[in-house]
Amino acid sequence: MPYSPAEDRYSKMIYRRCGKSGLQLPAISLGLWHNFGGDTPHETKRAICQTAFDHGITHFDLANNYGPPPGSAETAFGEILATDFRGYRDELIISSKAGYNMWDGPYGEWGSRKYLIASCDQSLKRMGLDYVDIFYSHRFDPDTPLEETCGALDHIVRSGRALYVGISSYNSARTRQAAAILKDLGTPCVIHQPSYNLLNRWVEKDGLKETLAELGIGSIAFTPLAQGILTKKYLGGIPEQSRAAQGKSLDPVTITESALASVRALNTMAEARGQTLAQMAIAWVLRGNGITTALIGASKPEQVVDCAGAIGNLAFTAAELAEIDRISAEEDINLWARSSAE
Numbered sequence: 001m002p003y004s005p006a007e008d009r010y011s012k013m014i015y016r017r018c019g020k021s022g023l024q025l026p027a028i029s030l031g032l033w034h035n036f037g038g039d040t041p042h043e044t045k046r047a048i049c050q051t052a053f054d055h056g057i058t059h060f061d062l063a064n065n066y067g068p069p070p071g072s073a074e075t076a077f078g079e080i081l082a083t084d085f086r087g088y089r090d091e092l093i094i095s096s097k098a099g100y101n102m103w104d105g106p107y108g109e110w111g112s113r114k115y116l117i118a119s120c121d122q123s124l125k126r127m128g129l130d131y132v133d134i135f136y137s138h139r140f141d142p143d144t145p146l147e148e149t150c151g152a153l154d155h156i157v158r159s160g161r162a163l164y165v166g167i168s169s170y171n172s173a174r175t176r177q178a179a180a181i182l183k184d185l186g187t188p189c190v191i192h193q194p195s196y197n198l199l200n201r202w203v204e205k206d207g208l209k210e211t212l213a214e215l216g217i218g219s220i221a222f223t224p225l226a227q228g229i230l231t232k233k234y235l236g237g238i239p240e241q242s243r244a245a246q247g248k249s250l251d252p253v254t255i256t257e258s259a260l261a262s263v264r265a266l267n268t269m270a271e272a273r274g275q276t277l278a279q280m281a282i283a284w285v286l287r288g289n290g291i292t293t294a295l296i297g298a299s300k301p302e303q304v305v306d307c308a309g310a311i312g313n314l315a316f317t318a319a320e321l322a323e324i325d326r327i328s329a330e331e332d333i334n335l336w337a338r339s340s341a342e
């Protein structure tokens with residue numbers, strides 16, 4: 001079936017300025033980490049992307065290694081760009097990243113100039129693009145001078161491969177260093193991508209939100225639903241079709257009794273607000289404008305619709321926020337803690 005996007009898509013979403021840049025991002029963005037590899041039917045991928053765009057989600061986030069196998073999410077998205085999204089490139093913000101293991105040998109991971117530029121070229125080829133809108137250093141590399149990593153990002157922009165650059169999972173101190181180097185090079189750091197949700201609040205302890213506000217850098221919070229824990233799906237056990245059943249990034253042992261107790265209490269609160277738990281979890285991440293956009297994932301189009309509905313109620317009273325702090329305990333679910341500890 002040929003696809004044409006919903007005409008009212010821009011009235012269904014709100015757009016927020018990314019730091020002090022000229023770039024505006026939808027309050028909800030879609031990531032293709034899971035459910036876009038070779039193990040998911042192409043029709044499902046198409047339906048998820050189409051539904052997102054129909055709801056005004058203009059930002060699609062990728063990385064070199066998303067799959068499985070690594071690279072296959074970019075290839076699939078390239079097909080969607082060439083078919084469904086053909087003619088809409090200028091309405092889309094597409095990002096990719098390099099930093100984690102992508103190919104064998106010493107040049108296939110971390111933060112060297114060699115790796116970042118070669119990987120960016122591979123990503124462009126897989127997606128059939130001339131440029132990505134945002135290119136990220138996916139994690140801080142303790143063994144490569146930050147000047148080299150940032151110099152590669154600057155080169156990627158100057159050579160026309162990307163319009164903006166960002167960093168992911170860097171802590172406040174490293175963010176300040178990278179931002180200063182990039183500013184000197186004349187390619188500002190426009191966006192930071194940290195993990196952040198009700199059960200993983202490292203950015204608050206680190207002071208990252210304050211750092212980003214001070215530096216005028218925007219932010220895109222990934223795993224706002226804690227990979228699905230912050231929905232009702234695990235309250236009655238682990239469903240067969242869920243991410244926790246797949247033996248991938250969501251280890252069932254991390255869905256503890258204490259996490260489920262938080263989820264139960266949060267769900268009751270979400271119902272009282274007239275929202276689903278997923279919607280409240282996303283609204284909480286976006287509260288107070290500290291985070292520009294919430295970067296969700298989805299295994300079905302219906303989840304995108306539910307998540308997009310979060311913008312219907314983004315306001316919290318002080319009493320609600322205090323209650324959320326009381327009923328939700330931090331869990332040991334931050335898989336990216338090592339990167340932000342360096």
Ligand SMILES: NC(=O)c1ccc[n+]([C@@H]2O[C@H](COP(=O)([O-])OP(=O)(O)OC[C@H]3O[C@@H](n4cnc5c(N)ncnc54)[C@H](OP(=O)(O)O)[C@@H]3O)[C@@H](O)[C@H]2O)c1
Nearest residue numbers: 031032033222223225226227228242243296297299303306
């Ligand atoms: N920079 C980095 O290092 C980094 C790391 C990780 C992720 N990311 C980015 O962040 C994106 C999002 O990560 P994520 O997929 O873990 O985010 P998430 O939104 O926390 O979790 C997505 C999962 O939650 C479930 N879900 C989503 N909406 C739902 C709803 N309305 N109702 C019930 N369940 C719902 C689905 O699980 P089921 O599959 O079980 O249905 C879905 O796959 C990634 O795609 C990637 O772009 C970046």
